[in-house]
Amino acid sequence: MPEHILVAVAWPYANGPRHIGHVAGFGVPADIFARYHRLRGNRVLMISGTDEHGTPITLVADKEGTTPQAIADRYNKIIGDDLYNLGLSYDTFTRTTTANHYAVTQDIFRTLYERGYIIRQETLGAFSATTGRTLPDRYIEGTCPICGYDEARGDQCDNCGSQLDPTDLINPRSKVDGQPPVFKPTEHFFLDLPAFAEQLRTWIDQQGHWRPNVRNFSLNFLKDLKPRAITRDLxxxxxxxxxxxxxxxxxKIYVWFDAVIGYLSASIEWAINRGEPDAWREWWQNPDSRHFYFMGKDNIVFHTVIWPAMLLGYGAGGQYGANPGGKYDGIPLQLPYNVVSSEFLTMEGKKFSSSRGIVIYVNDFLSRYDADALRYFLTIAGPENQDTDFTWAEFVRRNNDELVATWGNLVNRTLSNVYKNFGSVPQPGPLTAADEQVLAEVTGGIATVGELLAGARFKAALSEAMRLAAQVNIYLSEQEPWKVIKSDRERAATIWYVALRCVDTLKIIFTPFLPFSSQRLHEYLGYDGYIAGPLRFQDVTEADGRTHRVLTGDYDQWVGRWEPSALPVGQALRQPQPLFKKLDEAVVEEELARMQSRAK
Ligand SMILES: [Zn+2]
Structure with missing residues (x-):
């Protein structure tokens, strides 16, 4: 029975282009996971979009003298292009400024409010001393009570990252006229998290399969649960x-509250865009479906505590949750099954910083290097379990000494020799013990790599795939078919046949990690169709007449299957080309110089 798997990927914030640190932690791992499950024949729904509300976007808009919507439009396009070029196979990558997202967000707010899970509280709001109008948090500046930074904003301190309220600031002043703001009581809405504390504790206690840091961090967070503001003066x-x-x-509704709802609204949008408006329920109200969330470690509690509390409160209610007389009548929305959080990526030993030039944007990276080379690095050396550092020297080394020298070399020498000497998959003679052994070892990778992927252990899975490729290289070095062919063409044909079968099985094993090169290899081997692609954009026009672009794909037409090779003897090969590019060592100096010039 195919399983229903929801792959819920963190929403990139649309106030600028994304750098490779942004996609390392959640984008690439989530895509590997989704592709693996699709190849297994499971029904995957991978969703996300750009997060487009909140203060930082309005700051960029103010600076450029334009509207927040114009900024969101610009970066939604750039980020969508980046994700497409990286091959991230979203079923729906949308945005939070759609009419659909507004409707779903408001339904959840209204339902939680009617059930008493959203409470009104008077807090002190800031007002301009000169005009008497509301002073948005971002227009208030003062000294951070935590780190002492004297240009902290009313919503957060950019120096230490603490979330603040304007009343927390020492010596607060308006950025507009420098006057201290007047604080007066104002009403805000709060999500009553303590109402869910016991339910959440019982549920998290049962999640023995979560990464220990995620589980412990979440249980700790429950110890001091307070109502959390879900509206903002904005x-x-x-x-x-x-x-x-x-x-x-x-x-308005606070940006974090609407952003987490995006997982649900994007699923609903996917169903609507497909013309099957109830199809999302197969994931969200099917008790057998499993939901996997991918994000950076700074967002764990939103996915393990706050969003689950919202889901528990909403249950099977509201305009969307209710399914009167339907298959899912009265069945509450599913909670996360696993929350796969990653650690942080740094660059050349420093924190990414656009303002200080310590950055490489995805689009800039992909203008000079292949997506698969980046996907390889981010998986084998990325921040899956610990903070890791991206350095150009290590990128070049891993590309040349691992990707090109092991997997690239195996494919290249096998295909070029067979294409030149046979032109098609040769008829093998009797297999020797060595032949049987290498075939069995590589075939075993379908199970071993598959198990690691299912457990979200991407680095270990890719290492195992590379180990298998290295084993086939050893087999070829021992068998020396390029020498054997001079005296015994039939035996050489058998060795190359075995190597081709191994390459064909490894092609499927590498597909979740390296989809672009696997597609090319698929074609060189003489196959047709898309092993696991392609992606495409779709323009969606809503009832209000506005159109937005969605990243999607026709993934049910993939010809790839997570199974060992069944390469037919006699299948004509196509003219092969090397799968990967060896990088010149000079790349390191060039890129470091580029970084230097950006810092100026
Ligand atoms: Zn601070």
Missing amino acids: EWGVPIPLPEYANRDDK
Whole structure:
């Protein structure tokens, strides 16, 4: 029975282009996981989009003298292009400014409010001393009470990263006129997290399969659970769906609240765009489906505590959750099955910083290097279990000494020799013990690599795939078919046949990690169709007449299967080319110089 797997990927924030650190932690691992499950024949729904509300986007808009929507439009396009070029096989990569997302967000807000899980609290709001108007958090500056940084903003400190309220600041002042703001009582809405504490504790206790740091961190967070603000004094966001707020532009839903709802709204959008508006329920209300969330470690509790609390509160209710008379009538939305958080990537020993030039953007990277080379590095040397460092020297070394020298070399010498001497898959003679052994070892990789992938152990899975490729290289070095062919053409044919079968099985094993080169190899081996692609964009027009672009693909047409090679004897090969490019050592100096010049 195919399983229903939801692959929920963190939403990149649309206030600038994304650098490789952004895609290392969640984008590439999530795609590997989704591709593996699709090849296994499971029904995968991989969803995400750009996160487009909140203060940072309005800051960029103010600086450029344009609207937040214009900034979101620009970076939604750039980020979508990056993800497409990296081969991230989303079923739906959308955005949070769609009418659909607004409707789903407001339904969840309204339902939680009606059930008493959203409470109103008076807090001190900041108002301009000169105009009396609301002063948005971002327009208030002062000294951070935690680190002492004297240009901390009213919503957060950029120096230590702490989330702040304007009343936390020491010596607060308005950025507009330098005057201290006047604090007056103002009403905000809070999610009543303590109401879910016991349910959450019981549930998290049962999640023995989570990574230990994720589970422990979440249980610790439960010890000091407070109601959390879900509205903000800000004009840019999803409107509060209560009659008294219908015409108010000064208070909106807080960006984090609508962003986590994106996992559900994007799933609903996928179903609508497919013309099967209830299809999303097969993942969200099917008790046998499993939901995997991929994100950086700074977002763990949003996915293990806060979003699950919202789901528990919403249950089977609301306009979307209810399915009267339907297959899923009364069945609550599914909680996460696993929360796969990654650690951080640094660059050349330092934290990524766009302002200091310590950065390499995805689009810049892909203008000079292949997507598979980046995917390889981020998987084999990325921040899966610990903070790791991207250095150009290590990127070049791993590309040349591992990807090119092991897997690339095996494919290249096998295909070029067979193409030149036979032109098609040769008829083998009787297999020797050595032939049987290498075939069995590589075939075993379908199970061993598959098990590691299913457990979200991507680095170990790719290492095992590379070990198998190295074994086939050893086999070829021992058998020396290029010498044997001079005296015994039939035996050489058998050795090359065995090597081709191994390459064909390894092709499928490498596909989740390296989809572009695997597709080319698939074609060189004489196959047709897409082993695991392609992606495409779709323009979606909603009822309000606005159109947005969605990244998607026709993944049910893949010809790839997570099975050992059944390469037919006699299949004509196509003219092969090397799968990967060897990089010149000079690349390191060039890229470091580029980084230097960006820092100026
Ligand atoms: Zn601080």
